[in-house]
Amino acid sequence: MGTKSSGVEEKAVSGMVVEVAGASYLVEDDGGVVYRCRTVSATRSANDDESLVAVGDRVELRHSVSGKEMPEAVIVSVEKRRSQLCRKRDLRRNRSREKIQVIAANIDQLVVVVSAFEPPLSQRLIDRYLVFAESEQLHPVIVVNKMDLDEDGTAKGVMQLYEGLGCHICYVSACERTGIDELRDILAGSVSAFSGHSGVGKSTIINLLLGEERLKTSETSIKTGKGVHTTSRSVMLALPSGGRVIDTPGIREFSLSGISRENLRFYFSEFLPFMPECAFSSCSHTVEPGCAVRDAVESGLIQPSRYESYLLLLESLEEDD
Incomplete structure (x- = not known):
């Protein structure tokens, strides 16, 4: 039931946040009407x-019927999230009081976009994202862009490690428009958040998935490997083939949120079969005697590069604490 105030009818509406830009939000209701909102x-x-x-939050609005091109509304409540992509803010660069930034909510898949060349493929960044995906029980998809520049197969060689871990890898060249159909099939029917370094081609890939230029990209040619996309906000877009994608601002570093030094070991999936054999149930897999995880590394059952990532992440979490 609406209430009357100053001759203008206010209605309760449910919808989904599809864009965040500063303190302004666009919310699409269940009938497809888009409102410009504030809290x-x-x-x-x-x-x-x-x-x-x-972006991705389910919210309740109160709006006033008006003749404006886009109706305006106030967000009165935000529903409980079933999943989220978030990171710690770098308080040295950001004056916000919020220590944790939620980038996307209610997502099914985390699409980690990296490039085969310029910026260089970063295993450490991939490992951070995989740890976070495990912690949030998100399905991870690794998209390797600029495969047209991987002439010697270096990128594919690196990615064999992640194929061995059971990760879903999609090799793409936005320049040559290859791998897009496969990626479109992977995304169909799901809400997927794209994240990665600036310049890896997230916005360009999403434009190809959409079949039109909806997102801004740099004018520099993707072929040169020097393009830097201009995404400055998070935005959700519907795919023609079904499903939704969320484009997020490029990052310099993905700082883990909600993960402690004590539980980090549970998010390296290849550690799990060996952990019960450790001499200590609380083994950190660093210096304790009788550590089955370190034995597995030495015997080649766990890749040394992944163990090194674990140690580096453990150290970074200690510094954060």
């Missing part, structure tokens, strides 16, 4: 984190 001090959230509203 107020009375806005309620069922979530405990510091980010009040993120």
Whole structure:
């Protein structure tokens, strides 16, 4: 039931946040109508984190019927998220009081976009994303772009490690438009958040999936490997073949959120079969005697590069604490 105020009818509407730009939000209701929204001090959230509203959130609105081109509304409540992509803010670069930034909410898949060349493929970044995906129980997809520049097969050689871990790898060349159909099939029917370094081609790939230029990209040729996309906000877009994708701003570093030094070991899936054989149930797999995980590394059952990533992440979490 609507209520009357100053001759203008206010209605309760449910919808999904499809774009966040600063303190302004676009929300699409269940009938496809898009509202320009804001929050107020009375806005309620069922979530405990510091980010009040993120792309993908289900929200309730109160809006006033008006003759404006885009109706305006106030977000009165935010529903509980079933999953989220978030990271720690670098407080040295960001003056926000929020320590944790939720980039996308209610997602099914985390699409990690890397490039075969310029910027160089970063295993450490991939490992950070995989740890986070494990912690949030998200299905990870690794998209390797600029495969037209991988002339000696270096990138494919590196990715064999992740294929061995059971990760879904999709090799793409946005320049030559190869691998896009396979990726489109992977994304169909799911809500997928794209994330990765600036310049890897996230926005270009999404434009190809959409079949039109919806997102801005740099004017520099992707072929040169020097293109840097211009995404400055998070935005959700519907794919023609079904499913939705969320383009997120490029990052310099993905700082893990919600993961402690004590539980990090549980998010390296190849550690799990060996952990019960450790001499200590609380083994950190660093210096303890009788560590089955370190024995597996020495015998080649666990890749040394992944163990090195674990140690580096463990050290970084200690510094964060």
